[in-house]
Amino acid sequence: QQPVQSPQAVILREGEDAVINCSSSKALYSVHWYRQKHGEAPVFLMILLKGGEQKGHEKISASFNEKKQQSSLYLTASQLSYSGTYFCGTEKANSGYALNFGKGTSLLVTP
């Protein structure tokens, strides 16, 4: 039931862009994105709902393709603080608000 994330890991130089993908074999109602720093709890980034608009804040945005059950997270002009592991969490309709998470994408931004 885990969604599939790609790539598994990516290394960027400061200022470069990255895209992280998340796909599910199940029909989704929403997709969540979280970032986790080493040894800390995951922190919420954004939610994309079925039928909703593409979301974003600052230089991080995301999209949700309902027909393909895919979501992508876009990191633009990356900063050192963007380093961490990114997780997508998927929610099926009528799942009682339960979220299933992918295995994560490790992002390292270097100076």
Next chain:
Amino acid sequence: EAQVTQNPRYLITVTGKKLTVTCSQNMNHEYMSWYRQDPGLGLRQIYYSMNVEVTDKGDVPEGYKVSRKEKRNFPLILESPSPNQTSLYFCASRGQDYNSPLHFGNGTRLTVT
């Protein structure tokens, strides 16, 4: 401050010795959940609860029990811990709104020897 509180943060125990990890939230959330995190496997859901007295299995429920007698508390019980339950555990809660994010506790790092 709105938060999810887990205790303890670190726990080392021996095989077979029953233990409980507590989780409490102060946001009046209906939904609560437990995840375990292992290297390369991401966050896997153990159990979740949509409301008081309502719990359901996640993807990896074997070896765990939960109870939801009050809205704010959702303890995770390991009746007979085994070394393969060594992991980082997170409790989380969210409101009953599809726009509501998951709020995570700070995690409990459990080692079973």
